[in-house]
Amino acid sequence: MSNFLNNMRILSLPSVMLAVFLLAFACTPKTAEQTTATPVKPVPAVEWDTLGKPLMGAEEDYADQNNPEEEVEPEEYTFMDEAVVTPDSDIVRSDTLRPYNASHTFEHDLIHTKLELSFDWAKKRANGKATLTLRPWFYATDKLSLDAKNFDIHAVGFEGNKGTLKYAYDNEKLVIDLGKTFTRSDEYKVVITYTAKPDERESFGGSAAITSDKGLYFINADGADPDKPRQIWTQGETESNSFWFPTVDKPNERCTQEMYLTVEDKYKTLSNGVLVSAKKNSDGTRTDYWKMDKPHAPYLFMMAIGEYAVVKDKWRNIPLEYYVEPKYEQYARDIFPYTPEMLEFFSKKLGYDYPWPKYSQVVVRDYVSGAMENTSAVIFGEFMQQDKRGLLDNHLTNEKVVAHEMFHHWFGDLVTTESWANLTLNEGFANYSEYLWLEHKYGRDEADFHEYSERQGYIYSALDGGRPLIHFGYENRESMFDAHSYNKGGAILHMLRTQVGDDAFFAGLNRYLKRNEFTDVEAHELRLAFEDVTGQDLNWFFNQWFFGSGHPNLEISYDWDETAGKATVTIAQTQEANKETPYIYDLPLQVDLYDASGKARRESIRLTKRSQTFSFDAPAKPALINVDAEKALLAIKNDQHTPEEWAFMYRHAPQWQDRWDALGNLKQGKSELAGQVFMEALRDKHWSLRQEALSAADLDNTEVRAAVAKMAESDPKPEVRATAIGMLSQTEDKAYVPVFEKGMGADQPYSVMGASLAALSKVSPEAALAAAKKIENDENEGIVISIAELYAGSPEASAFPWFLKRAKKMDNMAAFRYYELFVGYLTDLNDPAMLDSAVQAFQAVSLDGNNSLWRRFANTKAIADLRNFYRGNENTAKAEELSLLLADIREKEKDETLKMYYGMFEQP
Numbered sequence: 001m002s003n004f005l006n007n008m009r010i011l012s013l014p015s016v017m018l019a020v021f022l023l024a025f026a027c028t029p030k031t032a033e034q035t036t037a038t039p040v041k042p043v044p045a046v047e048w049d050t051l052g053k054p055l056m057g058a059e060e061d062y063a064d065q066n067n068p069e070e071e072v073e074p075e076e077y078t079f080m081d082e083a084v085v086t087p088d089s090d091i092v093r094s095d096t097l098r099p100y101n102a103s104h105t106f107e108h109d110l111i112h113t114k115l116e117l118s119f120d121w122a123k124k125r126a127n128g129k130a131t132l133t134l135r136p137w138f139y140a141t142d143k144l145s146l147d148a149k150n151f152d153i154h155a156v157g158f159e160g161n162k163g164t165l166k167y168a169y170d171n172e173k174l175v176i177d178l179g180k181t182f183t184r185s186d187e188y189k190v191v192i193t194y195t196a197k198p199d200e201r202e203s204f205g206g207s208a209a210i211t212s213d214k215g216l217y218f219i220n221a222d223g224a225d226p227d228k229p230r231q232i233w234t235q236g237e238t239e240s241n242s243f244w245f246p247t248v249d250k251p252n253e254r255c256t257q258e259m260y261l262t263v264e265d266k267y268k269t270l271s272n273g274v275l276v277s278a279k280k281n282s283d284g285t286r287t288d289y290w291k292m293d294k295p296h297a298p299y300l301f302m303m304a305i306g307e308y309a310v311v312k313d314k315w316r317n318i319p320l321e322y323y324v325e326p327k328y329e330q331y332a333r334d335i336f337p338y339t340p341e342m343l344e345f346f347s348k349k350l351g352y353d354y355p356w357p358k359y360s361q362v363v364v365r366d367y368v369s370g371a372m373e374n375t376s377a378v379i380f381g382e383f384m385q386q387d388k389r390g391l392l393d394n395h396l397t398n399e400k401v402v403a404h405e406m407f408h409h410w411f412g413d414l415v416t417t418e419s420w421a422n423l424t425l426n427e428g429f430a431n432y433s434e435y436l437w438l439e440h441k442y443g444r445d446e447a448d449f450h451e452y453s454e455r456q457g458y459i460y461s462a463l464d465g466g467r468p469l470i471h472f473g474y475e476n477r478e479s480m481f482d483a484h485s486y487n488k489g490g491a492i493l494h495m496l497r498t499q500v501g502d503d504a505f506f507a508g509l510n511r512y513l514k515r516n517e518f519t520d521v522e523a524h525e526l527r528l529a530f531e532d533v534t535g536q537d538l539n540w541f542f543n544q545w546f547f548g549s550g551h552p553n554l555e556i557s558y559d560w561d562e563t564a565g566k567a568t569v570t571i572a573q574t575q576e577a578n579k580e581t582p583y584i585y586d587l588p589l590q591v592d593l594y595d596a597s598g599k600a601r602r603e604s605i606r607l608t609k610r611s612q613t614f615s616f617d618a619p620a621k622p623a624l625i626n627v628d629a630e631k632a633l634l635a636i637k638n639d640q641h642t643p644e645e646w647a648f649m650y651r652h653a654p655q656w657q658d659r660w661d662a663l664g665n666l667k668q669g670k671s672e673l674a675g676q677v678f679m680e681a682l683r684d685k686h687w688s689l690r691q692e693a694l695s696a697a698d699l700d701n702t703e704v705r706a707a708v709a710k711m712a713e714s715d716p717k718p719e720v721r722a723t724a725i726g727m728l729s730q731t732e733d734k735a736y737v738p739v740f741e742k743g744m745g746a747d748q749p750y751s752v753m754g755a756s757l758a759a760l761s762k763v764s765p766e767a768a769l770a771a772a773k774k775i776e777n778d779e780n781e782g783i784v785i786s787i788a789e790l791y792a793g794s795p796e797a798s799a800f801p802w803f804l805k806r807a808k809k810m811d812n813m814a815a816f817r818y819y820e821l822f823v824g825y826l827t828d829l830n831d832p833a834m835l836d837s838a839v840q841a842f843q844a845v846s847l848d849g850n851n852s853l854w855r856r857f858a859n860t861k862a863i864a865d866l867r868n869f870y871r872g873n874e875n876t877a878k879a880e881e882l883s884l885l886l887a888d889i890r891e892k893e894k895d896e897t898l899k900m901y902y903g904m905f906e907q908p
C-alpha cells in the first residue's frame with residue numbers, strides 16, 4: 001500500500017481525528033520444500049513439477065532437480081529462526097508461548113480463480129459465481145476450507161455438476177465436503193454461487209461502523225450526491241478480498257485469474273491483466289472479460305468501475321492506461337507523472353523487466369488508503385487528481401506515490417511477503433523506490449532530503465521502543481503498516497546499499513527477484529541472495545537490522561594530539577538495550593578527515609564496542625572530521641563539533657545531510673559566523689536548505705532583505721517563494737505590493753497564490769479584497785482557506801453567501817480550518833439571522849450520512865463552537881437550544897467513533 005504512511009498514507013478520521021495516520025501496496029504455489037510441512041524425506045522434485053506448478057527451482061544454482069536430497073531446507077533457515085532470541089534474566093516467566101503469527105499453513109493450493117460478477121447498486125451487493133481450480137497441497141484430503149466473508153451462499157458443486165456438494169458456512173469460512181479424498185496429484189474445480197454483502201456487516205459479527213476492511217465499496221450508490229460520481233472499487237490488502245470472492249486469502253497463496261464484470265454500458269471497468277473482450281448484452285449491460293495469466297496473490301485482485309476518461313499511453317510494448325474523472329482528462333499524464341520513464345528506469349536498474357502484461361492507474365473516490373499496488377491495476381485516492389497549478393506544488397507527492405506502487409510490482413507482486421510479519425519485504429522496498437526515483441530524476445540532494453524525513457518518521461514512531469522490523473509477535477496485522485515496515489525498511493535498504501556498494505546492491509536485488517519470482521519470501525531469502533552475490537556473510541547485518549528492534553544512539557567526540565600527530569574519534573553507543581535492541585551495534589562507517597583547504601581523505605572504521613576510540617595520522621589538526629561521511633546510518637547522533645567545524649561542514653562536505661546538520665547546529669548559536677553561513681545558505685543548491693535559511697533570515701539586514709525579495713519573485717521552488725513572500729509581508733512595506741500581485745498571477749502555483757493573498761491582506765487590505773474577488777470561484781482548497789482567512793479577518797455581511805457556498809465542498813483536514821474561520825466570521829458579525837441560518841446549514845450536513853466523517857465532524861464541531869459562543873454571551877436560551885441540537889445529532893449518528901467524539905461536546 002502506499003506509504004502514505006508519510007506521503008501515501010491517508011487521513012482517516014476514526015483513527016485520526018486527532019492523530020493523523022498514513023498509509024500508503026498469481027496463484028503460483030511456493031515451492032513446498034520450504035514449508036514447515038516438508039516431509040523429512042523429500043519427494044523427488046520431478047513429481048512436484050509434473051503437477052503443473054511453475055519450475056521455481058529452475059535456476060542453475062538451485063539444487064539439482066534430480067537430486068532431491070539436496071533440497072532439504074538449508075541449515076541457515078532453522079538456525080536463523082532463533083537468532084535474535086537471547087536469554088535474558090529479566091524476562092518475566094510466562095506459562096504460555098509469546099504471541100507468534102505463523103505464516104499460513106497450506107492444505108490446498110489454489111491454482112486458478114474465475115469470477116463472474118454483476119452488481120446491485122441499490123443493495124450494495126455483488127452477485128458472484130466463482131470457479132476455483134485447486135489441488136491438495138501435500139496431504140490427501142476430502143475437505144476444502146475457503147475464506148468467504150459475509151456471503152449468502154446459493155450453491156456449491158464441482159464444475160459441470162452444480163449444487164451437489166455439502167458445506168458448512170459460519171459467515172467467515174466455507175468448509176466444503178468434497179465427497180471423496182483427493183491427493184496432491186488431483187486437480188479439481190469447484191463452483192460457488194453467492195451474494196457478497198459488504199455493507200451488511202452486523203451479520204458478520206462486526207459493527208456497521210467498521211468501514212475500512214469491507215473489501216468491496218459502492219460509492220454514491222444511490223446517486224444522491226450530485227457532486228460525486230458513482231463508483232465501485234475494491235481494496236484487498238490485508239485479507240479483505242474474501243469479502244467479495246471465496247479464496248485462500250493469504251499473501252503466500254498465488255493463482256492466475258479471470259474476471260467477467262457485467263455493468264451498465266456507460267461504465268468503464270478495470271481489473272488485473274488484459275481486457276480480452278467487451279460484449280454488449282441485450283439488457284443494456286456489457287460484460288468485460290479480464291484475464292491475468294501470471295499468478296499473483298488474492299489480496300492483489302482488484303476491480304474498479306465508474307464513468308472514467310481513459311487516457312492511453314505506452315512503454316515498450318506494454319499498454320499503459322490512466323483512469324481519471326473526465327474533467328481531469330487533460331492532466332492525466334501529469335497526475336501519474338513519468339509513468340513510462342519510471343518503468344524503464346526500474347526495469348533497467350533491477351535488470352528485470354516489468355513482468356506484467358499492462359500497467360493501469362485509476363483514481364477512486366473515498367478511498368480507504370493512499371494507494372494500492374493491485375497487480376497491473378493500481379488504485380489511488382483522489383488526492384492525486386489535481387489540475388496543472390496544483391501539480392506545480394505537489395508533483396513530487398504524485399511522483400513518489402506512482403514510484404512506490406510501481407516498484408511493488410517487483411517487490412510485493414512478483415515476490416510477495418510470506419506473511420504480514422514480513423511486510424517490510426513489500427513496503428520497505430516500495431518506500432526505498434521513492435529514494436531511487438528522486439535520486440535518478442532530481443539528484444542525490446532531493447533523495448537525501450526525502451530520506452531524512454522518512455527516517456525522522458521512523459524515529460518518532462520508535463519513541464515507545466519500537467518493534468523488531470520482522471515482527472511475528474504483532475497483535476493486529478493491520479498494525480504492521482507503520483513507519484517500521486515502511487520508513488525503517490527503506491532506510492535499512494539504503495544502509496545495505498551503502499554497505500555492499502551500488503553494483504553489488506542491484507546485482508543482489510536482481511538475484512533475489514530471479515530466484516524468488518512468483519513466490520513468497522522471507523528476509524532470509526534476501527540475505528542469501530546478497531551473500532551469494534557479495535561472497536560475504538551478512539547475518540550480522542540482517543540480525544541487528546531486520547530481526548532486532550531499535551537503532552543506535554551515538555555520542556561522537558573528537559581530539560587531536562599535536563605531539564603524536566594523531567587525531568582521534570571516540571564513539572559511544574548509548575542506546576538502551578533490551579532483548580531485541582542490541583547493546584552493541586556492529587557499524588562499519590566511513591570517516592572523512594578534511595584539511596584546511598577543504599580536501600578530504602577517507603578512512604574506514606568498524607564500530608564493534610560500546611565505546612571505542614579510533615586514531616588517525618594527522619600531523620596538522622583536521623579542519624573537520626566527518627563521521628558517517630555517506631550519511632547513510634540510521635541512528636541518533638550527537639556530534640560534538642565546534643561552530644567553526646559546523647561552518648566548515650556546511651561549506652565543504654558534499655552531502656545534503658551535512659549541510660542540513662550544519663545549519664541546524666549553527667542556528668542555535670546566532671553568532672556572526674552563523675549569520676554568514678545562513679546568508680550563503682539562501683543560495684544553496686537545494687531548496688530545502690534555502691527554505692531553512694529563510695527561517696533564520698534577519699530582515700533588518702538590508703542585504704538579507706534584498707535576497708529574500710529576490711527569492712519571493714524568482715526562486716524556482718514554489719514553497720520557497722511562498723515562504724519568502726510570507727516573510728516580506730511581515731515588513732508591512734508597501735513597496736512589495738507588486739511582488740505579491742505578481743504572486744497572484746494566473747500561472748502561479750496555489751501555494752504562492754495563497755501566500756500572496758495573505759501578504760496582500762497584511763500590507764494592503766483593499767488590494768487583497770480586490771484580488772480575492774477575482775478568484776472567489778477557485779475550488780482549490782488552499783485558495784479557499786486563504787480567502788476565508790481574509791474574509792474572516794475583516795468580516796462583512798456580503799461575504800456570508802460565499803462562506804455558505806464554499807462550506808458545501810470543504811472536506812478532510814481543510815474542513816476543520818474552514819469551519820473555524822467561518823465560526824469566527826459569524827461570531828464577529830454576531831447577526832442573529834445569519835447565525836440561525838448557518839446553524840441550520842451545519843445541522844443538515846451533520847445529519848446526512850452521505851457526508852464524509854470529516855465533514856460531519858467539522859459541522860457538528862461548528863455548532864458546538866457556536867453553542868460555546870452563546871454561553872460566553874450568557875445567551876442561555878440559545879445555548880440550550882444548540883445543546884439539544886447537539887444531543888440529537890449524537891443520538892442519530894451511526895458511526896461509533898464519531899458518536900464517541902461527539903461526547904466531548906456535551907461537557908459543560
Ligand SMILES: [Zn+2]
Pocket residue numbers: 001002003024025404408426427430431
Ligand atoms: Zn506500499
